[in-house]
Amino acid sequence: MSLESPESSEERFAHKVEFELNGSPERHCVPTSATVLDLLRNSCGKQGVRASCERSVCGACTVLVDDLPVAACSTFAFDVDGTRVETVEGLAAQDGTLSAQQQAFRECGGFQCGFCTSGMLMLTTALLRQNPQPERDQIREWISSNTCRCTGYEMILESVERAAELASAKQQDQVSE
């Protein structure tokens, strides 16, 4: 993370970035070299976005930009100008009710240390938006883009399957209401 300090005069804060973050408007000035990770963690206070490899490999920093999963560590902040950005902080409802994905990971033990969890949840969110009823193979393929060192993955795969179930049950409830 190239944390910038006001005491350092090295770089100009050159870019205006306006975007929607978890449904609310954000407006920031960022240096050219700032990443989405810097922007979200340091300027927007979204500490749920984790940083690990910072090389676009592990996916711990995964956020959604216009519904697609993106490695925040390897995306320039100026690139999210005009987009819709979502982080783990935006998943639960205002009243704290957990989303289907969060409930499923909780219930099925899809986490241990939790460091990969924000990224895994965002990946799951994107997958379920593209395909609300994914097969095991598709889940495996998607989850293979992120690293979890703790769980051995099986319980994450089960969590995603469970999330799909919970989400469709929720949807049916809404339809019948």
Added chain:
Amino acid sequence: MTGFVNPCAPEDAPIVGRNSPRLDSTVKVTGRAVYTVDIEKPGMLHAKVLRSPHAHARILSIDAAAARSLPGVTAVVTREEITGLNSYGTYVKDQPVVATESVRYVGDVVAAVAAVDERTAFAALDLISVQYEQLPAVFDVRAAMEPSAPAIFPDQPFAAYPEYGDGASGAAHTAHNVSYEFRYETGEESVWADCDYIFEDTFTFSRMNHMHLEPFATVAEATANEIEVWTSTQSPFPMRKELARVFGLPENDVRVNVPLLGGGFGAKNGPKTEAIAIRLSQLSAGRPVRYCMSTEEVFLTLSQHDAILTVKSGLKADGEFMARQSRVLLNGGAYADASPLVAEKAGYRMPGAYRWKRIDSVCQAVITNSVPAGAYRGFGATQATWASERQVDLIAERLGFDPLELRLKNAKELGEEFVPGESPIDSDLKHGLNLVADAIGYRDRTRSSNRGMGVAIGIKDGGGVNKPAQARVKVTTNGDVFLNCALVEMGQGGHSALCQIVAETLACDPKRVKYAAIDTDNTPFDQGTNASSGIAVMGHAVLQAAERVKCSVLDTAAEHLMLDRQSIRLDNWHIVDAEGTTYELPPLIMDRFGGTGFEFTADGYYKVRNSSSAPLEAPCIFWEIGWAAAEVEVDPETGRVELLQLVVSGDAGKVVNKLGCRGQDEGAAVFGLAQALFEELRYEDGELLNGEALLYRVPLAEDIPRLFSSITQEQGHGAGPFGTKGMGEGGMLPIAPAIAQAIADATGAQLTSLPMTPERVYNGIRAARLRQGGADGNA
């Protein structure tokens, strides 16, 4: 206040054993969990370090003047700034805060900078110029032990090590470039003469990085007289002691705070980022300094021990195991770190799960010019199990036994002591072997070409050696509970399991139990979160504290309500008497204590008694066992192995949290799977070739076989509270040997080195064919 510990679970334990989500699940799925990397302090500075480009060199001079005068830089630490500070290490204190006379591996820290931001700190590093005189370097353990090899420590560093019991001994610096040597011996040498067969084989074990997703990180606030750190460590109190020693301060002037850890796997024991951040803060007028490593730096900080293991085993003609000798060389890298402990365990665990009349083990940790090796999940047992189990399979092939039957014939019985003076085996080993074998259909398989199966077992003494633990439980007037102890939550689910034990004892909702933040000024003492000791050791201390609190609440209530103390019980912060009448506690407490009421507090303590007849100071608390069975299909043209089935099993003794137990076994098994097939730190002439996230292959979801499962046994013989045993490491031990035997079963290729890459498998198949051809020719 009197207390007693009830070792049995209440008849229908409502909380322990439940399949309920972990108590840390909500903070972790909402992103609110706080790790050390999230800690920010006003005015916080950022540290970066300069690392050695040479594997071995004398430092002639360091010129840091330009770095010091760069605007935004507040401090530079070179060898000049650490005069008077002590070096650190587990038994052998050989690692300085920054390099002094020489650098000993590529990546050794030479200088550190604190600046207003990371960019400025990096810029300052570029301005430091270091003159080196290169020295000959050595990377191979055997070469390092040659008298002609360069001495990596010309002066022997200070070392202190334990007094061992019967049959065991240890010493530092026993040979050229050996940091520590452990020996264990039992039985008569003459047993060898009674053997019908004697086989000697040599195995090599590879080296992995821990790859915990949260890197090493510390925030330090320090002056010359007082130190406070927030740090990602598994061992808060050993850390406090070591930092006090390094900086020459009393322990009560060093305060260690430990937030959640984003993984540890053994890496986060002993100073990593701490001492550097502290020294920089001291030199920056006490401003907080954050030192968070990059993944590339993590690769240059600690690894697993690669090893060469030579095992000689003697048997009777009917397959009865008689005698085993082992000579193990561990590559400890440039600094001793936890090498002495790993040497101890690798040597001690060489007998494996079997009965021998004679055991003779020597394990040496060798110093080389590579990244220091330290504690790593499985800790010596991974190396030992690889060689031990692999040799059982080699012997089975040579003598025409079925590998599973040979294991069943020689495995120890439940209750049989591991070695004289040691605890008895507390799991039915054969039951577990049969269980995993049956789960993959080992016995009724139909042979098809290029497919094969293997079964293996790993065993390690669990719970740490000579390890005390303390805990405190506090309950407020309203029945809100605090659990105060130093078990670090690094993913294993320890906080949740311990809170469940408290809730079970106090008959309250686990959600009412808060695991208090860990801070060495206030948290009761503990020796560290390692050796799968959380439940079996700390669990006892927690249970005792909770029992004592309960007693004190019941005493108070009985006296106040004038009820018979023996006939009342606690339920959901109510008192229930013999007739079933309930009394609310808060009004009672307010009545009794007035004002804002009261807080019931009690401490618990646990430690196994030392014994001079136990080889390692004290008998172990439990045996951590891992059983595994694997089925593979091998492509003989390419040597590619496809894992068709993998079953892993552990014995929890008694389950506290089902999801937690399952997660420990499966997570550990996948470490084993990766080590078996592909994950490895690759070196060429001492240079690490894949020390970055992009090049270092860790297992992904797609690497997990479609048929992958774990079986959590509850055999009920554990010495932990409610009959529990520790989990977390056992599942790693048997995986590589089970896969290796499956490959042998499929193709005849008997591999002795890890990882079993397509190239090695392909060569193994060719070698097997040659053997086969040779044998046919002889016939």
